[in-house]
Structures are given as C-alpha cells and as structure tokens.
Amino acid sequence: MKIHLRQIPADGLHLEGEEECPIPELATDDVRCTGPLRYSLDVGISEGALWASGTLAQPVELRCVRCLESFPFDIEAKAFSLHLDLTGPELIDLTPYLREDILLNLPAHPHCDREGGRKCPAEPRSEPDASPTEDGKRQPDWSALDKLKL
Helix, strand or coil, X not given: CEEEHHHCCCCCEEEEEEECCCCHHHCCCCEEECCXXXXXXXXXXXXXXXXXXXXXXXXXXXXCCCCCCEEEEEEEEEEEEEEEECCCCCEEECXXXXXXXXXXXXXXXXXXXXXXXXXXXXXXXXXCCCCECCCCCECCCCHHHHCCCC
C-alpha cells in the first residue's frame, strides 16, 4: 500500500479497503493466505512525520500443532499504529509495516480449537480411572514410578 504525501489533506485521510496478501513468502504447508488483507486506517501528517492507526485483518489457513489439520483463521491487528519521520520521498510504502504487524499477530503455536468453535481431534483425553479431588484437580498417579526397577 503506497501513499502519496501530497494527497493527504491537513485534517487527515481515512483509508478502507483490501490489498493483496502482504505475506506471500510464508506460503507453506503451515501458513497460507486465503484472501486479501482488509484494512481500515486513518492517516495524517503532523510535525514532519506520517502517522497511521487503525485495524488490519488477514484471512489465512493455519495447520494445528496438535492434529496437523488445516483450519481457517483471521489474523487481526486491532491496534495498528505507525509513526514515521518524513525524510525522503513523497511516496511512502506502508506494506513492510503492515506485514510486520500481521506477522507479530500470527500465533506461534496455532491450535484449531483456540477460538472454541471446534474440538481438536488430537486433544488429550482424560483417563476414566482418574479420580478428581474436591477442588476438581486430578490426583497425581505415581504407581508407574513405584513399579520402576533401577
């Protein structure tokens, strides 16, 4: 997303729309863009600097670290913010800054049941013989270690 500084009025500019996925180099089996980047930004110039703030949303397909199944996910940057000193050209490319915020909001260990709308098939199941205590926690089971012969 490129912005020409002379097109920004004194009271700022509101930009809303869609751009091509800014993270195509991540297209692997684990992360894949499934749509364009959606943005809603307010942009302005103040005291020799460009400022921008707003929201970003990038739909992707991630691979669950437990079950290894792909699932849809929206990477959201709800508080995108940028302050950039103006020292050079009149045309500013915001793409690297948008890409950085998208990557920072990418989950490091994605789980398909993270949002609660799905149950992961690889979720650990509780053992039927585990007896919970009064506060709902499971009793530690040391019987396997008692059988250990050193």
